[in-house]
Amino acid sequence: MLTWVEKYRPKKLRDVAGNPSSIESLAKWAEEWKSGIPKNRTILLYGPAGTGKTSAAYALASELNYDCIELNASDTRTQDIINRIVGSAAMQDTLDPSYERKLIILDEVDGIHGKFDYGGLAALKKWVKESLQPIILIxxxxxxxxREFRALTLMVGFKKIDQRSILKVLMHICTKEGIETDEKVLKMIATNANGDLRSAINDLQALTEGKKKLALRDVDALTMRDSELKIFDTLIRIFKTTSADRAREAVWESGEDADTILKWLVENAPREYEDASDLARAFERLSRADVFMGRIMRRQDWDLLPYAINAMSAGVALAKQHKYSKFVRYQYPQIFTLYAQTRKAREVMDSIAEKISRKNHCSKKDAKAEYFPMLKIVLNNSAEMGSQLASELELDLEEIQFFIKEERLAKNIYSQANEISAERIRASTTKVKQFSLGEF
Structure with a gap:
């Protein structure tokens, strides 16, 4: 299933939301190519995520029917790759007026550096200056x-998209998808997106998954689960990008602790990476991150944190060799659910151990190791003796059920234990009265 971001990507420049002056500059630059090679052969679209830069580039290609040559950020943007893919397309030209131009699009160009992209920027600089075909950098x-690289391009900035423009897009999608809602609900989503249209569309798709009606209470959850949405955004940035820097920034900017993000990545990597080799490489990096996190916890050596974050972010992002554009509904890590389920059991165990240690003057550790096995045997095999022990230890029903899985037996022992305790109290009260009367 396509993400709605991809499904509703505009096909015409006039349909790109927000930044009208930037869209106009892009259109004017493209128009100049129709009459020859312009002064700036390359245009650099820049600005925050989700502001329409990539959508504008593809809308231009679609509108002018240009053959699109795309090179996403990846670990293979070396000098050789740039020369082979960009260079071969950039130098194609013809005098035939019916010849279709090629539009070369390079996304996340600010991520081209480091050992993975050795020589890539230098090679790109050559084609930015000499290309016979239009190049869009993002x-x-x-x-x-x-600075000298930027000076070779026409720089066009994109700002955060205004709420009204985001709202218009959300209303259009709801109409197309047959989703029943009202403007107030969509305004909340638009406001929460903070100028990021991609984020707003992703939120809308996540909130309406499996239903055709979106109510105000559904969007209230958007604010309530803001932390979870930040995690979703972090996962998207890591799984979808192939820029090491972008992936690392996603973790550092998330505001979440690294161990939490690691658990989310482990849970959702199989949902994102369909190729077995991509998934295997991702888990190898996640395993390495887990080793670092383990050492940090055991030794309190926080100098290792950057290594853990690098493995779980850049490592996972660069593990893939395929592009995944599908919408993925990320799942809450099962290990957190397991923790929640076992936390209650641990609390019950500690409560029982505390009662045993108080009665028998032993440690809680010894109570669990030595008395728990005996209690389980007695409670399951002798209702009479089990009731006596339960009464003596003042065990409640939940504590008795920790040892006895059969509900009827557990309730029976609990009832008998209460009767024994009540009888003990009555007997104690009678003795006190007799003692008091005897004083006179």
Whole structure:
């Protein structure tokens, strides 16, 4: 199933939401190519995530019917790869007026550096200057690129999308998908997105999964589960990108502890990576991150944290060799559910151990090791003796059920134990009265 971001990606520049002046600059640059090679052969679209940069690039290609050559951020943007893919397309030209131009699109260009992309930026610089075909570069942070590189491009900035434009897109999607809702609900989603249209569309798709009606209470959960949504955003940024820097930033900017993010990644990697080799590499990196986290916890050596984060973020992002555009409904880690289920059992165990240690003057550890096995045997095999012990230890029904799985037997012993305790109290009260009367 396609994500709605992909499904409703605009086909015309006029349909791109927000940033009208930026869209106009892009259209003007494209128009110049119709009459020859313009001064700036390359345009650099930059700005925050979810502001329409990539959508604008593909809308332009669709509108002008250009053959699109795409090179996403990856661990294979070396000099050779850039020259082979970008160079071969950039140098194609023809005098035939019916010839279809090629549009070269490089996303996350600010991530081209490091050992994975050796020589890539230098090679790209050559084609930015000499290309016979239009090139669109896309970046979140263009200032990380060398000044001389930026000077070769026409820089066009994209700002956060206004709430009204986001709302219009959400209403359009709801109409197309047959989702019943009202403007107030969609306004909450638009506001929560903070200018990120992609985030707003992803939230809408997640909230309406499996239903055709979106109520205000559903969106209330959006605010209530803000932390969970931040996790979702972090997962998307790690799983979808192939930029090591972007992946690392996703973890550092999430506000969540690394161990929590690691558990979410382990749970959802099989849902995201369909290729067995991609998944195997991802789990190898996650395993490495887990080793580092274990050492951090045991030794309190927090200097190892950057290594753990690098393995779980950049490592997982660069593990894939395939592009995954599908919508994935990320799942809450099962291990958290298991913790929640076992936490109650641990609390009951501690309560029983505390009662045993108080009665028998032993440690709770010894109570669990030595008395628990005996209690289980007695309670399951002798209702009479079990009732006496339960009364003596003042066990409640939940504590008795910890040892006895048969509900009827557990309730029977609990009832008898209460009767024994009540009888003991009555007997004690009678003795006190007799003693008091005897004083006179």
């Amino acid at each position: 970046a979140n942070n263009p200032w990380s690129l060398p």
